[in-house]
Amino acid sequence: MRGSVSSTPTPPSSTTPAITFDRVTVTYGRGRSASEALSDFSLRVAPGETVALLGPSGSGKSTALKALAGFVRPSSGRVRLGDRDITDLPPARRGIGVVVQSYALFPHLRVRDNVAFGLRAHRVARSEIGDRVTDALSMVSMSAYADRLPRELSGGQQQRVAIARALAIRPGVLLLDEPLAALDAALRQSMLTELQQLRAALPDTAMLYVTHDQSEALALADRVAVMRDAHLVDLDTADALWARPPSTFTAAFLGGANLVPCTVGRVSGTSALVSVGDRMLSVTAPPRRVGAPDWAPGTSAMVCIRPHEITVAATSGHGSIRARVTATVWQGSTTRVTLAVDGLPDVLLDADLPGRTEHDIDSAVWVTIAPGTGVLVSTNGAP
Numbered sequence: 001m002r003g004s005v006s007s008t009p010t011p012p013s014s015t016t017p018a019i020t021f022d023r024v025t026v027t028y029g030r031g032r033s034a035s036e037a038l039s040d041f042s043l044r045v046a047p048g049e050t051v052a053l054l055g056p057s058g059s060g061k062s063t064a065l066k067a068l069a070g071f072v073r074p075s076s077g078r079v080r081l082g083d084r085d086i087t088d089l090p091p092a093r094r095g096i097g098v099v100v101q102s103y104a105l106f107p108h109l110r111v112r113d114n115v116a117f118g119l120r121a122h123r124v125a126r127s128e129i130g131d132r133v134t135d136a137l138s139m140v141s142m143s144a145y146a147d148r149l150p151r152e153l154s155g156g157q158q159q160r161v162a163i164a165r166a167l168a169i170r171p172g173v174l175l176l177d178e179p180l181a182a183l184d185a186a187l188r189q190s191m192l193t194e195l196q197q198l199r200a201a202l203p204d205t206a207m208l209y210v211t212h213d214q215s216e217a218l219a220l221a222d223r224v225a226v227m228r229d230a231h232l233v234d235l236d237t238a239d240a241l242w243a244r245p246p247s248t249f250t251a252a253f254l255g256g257a258n259l260v261p262c263t264v265g266r267v268s269g270t271s272a273l274v275s276v277g278d279r280m281l282s283v284t285a286p287p288r289r290v291g292a293p294d295w296a297p298g299t300s301a302m303v304c305i306r307p308h309e310i311t312v313a314a315t316s317g318h319g320s321i322r323a324r325v326t327a328t329v330w331q332g333s334t335t336r337v338t339l340a341v342d343g344l345p346d347v348l349l350d351a352d353l354p355g356r357t358e359h360d361i362d363s364a365v366w367v368t369i370a371p372g373t374g375v376l377v378s379t380n381g382a383p
């Protein structure tokens, strides 16, 4: 399946979607100060599917979530859960579990009462509440903390309680808005693993996961919806978006790709020879999206080269290109080396080299891009 929003905004199964956004537009403010935070947004999420809304700050991700949860009202368009149109329902009657970045726990209520609160708001029978709270806390491994106040918990523990509170109502749909953003890097990693386990434990729950962190989207989502300036720009499986980015924006947003201008030469199936400066490079030419022209010889495009696909040596080798080191940053397990490559005056390439690699600034090196590792990306419609 190709990642064109116009051609494939459909969930993988043919069942009724758990979540439907049908051409939703949200406008904040009025008159001259009115601005569209979400424009003509359509998306369907299948039962049991996790879709990540990924995009930079201000691109409209949270607004989409709020429109579904009922915290903002669309100026046009409809939202549905299954066959039920919920556009006009108050939030508490939508039966959606919501988890936000700031935990939003009541500071004066103990953990068990924070979780029970949502159940009372959803009018769950008093006799059922105790068992539901116990189940939800055990799902997030927080049973031992039921009698604590939020201030007696770490950030990660508070976020688990917030997730338990959302799960206790047994929602068919769970919305998570940057749930890990307030946590430190180590905790974020372990919570990410726990969220993966939670997802496996809830095979029928559809999840919409808002993040600006591509690694969270790749780790958790069945499909990724890339947002930009209030619009959905690309939608596909995480694998497909990574391997065959449909746009330069998505290529850059998912993993800091090097985007090198090229001219398409000979194309055979999914292989292409392209000229980059005065060099020929063998790259992958993914099938174009439905309705788009093929990669015609002479077309201007970009080659997306991931930083880990570049090797750097002190001496020249077969097919290597001379370059100059302009910066190095040690990142722990890798060193990012930035390179000015001969014949490409306007491009700096980032290479991620394993371990701690020492290169003097301005030193001459030889760069090799393994044949076939770069992928062609269309510049049609790109800014």
Ligand SMILES: Nc1ncnc2c1ncn2[C@@H]1O[C@H](COP(=O)(O)OP(=O)(O)OP(=O)(O)O)[C@@H](O)[C@H]1O
Pocket: 028, 029, 036, 037, 055, 056, 057, 058, 059, 060, 061, 062, 063, 064, 212
């Ligand atoms: N209540 C509001 N009133 C006016 N404008 C708003 C309001 N909430 C959001 N916006 C604006 O709408 C746009 C989209 O905001 P939104 O919060 O949906 O973006 P986002 O992609 O979730 O960003 P972030 O990752 O920073 O949370 C932004 O320009 C924002 O400033």
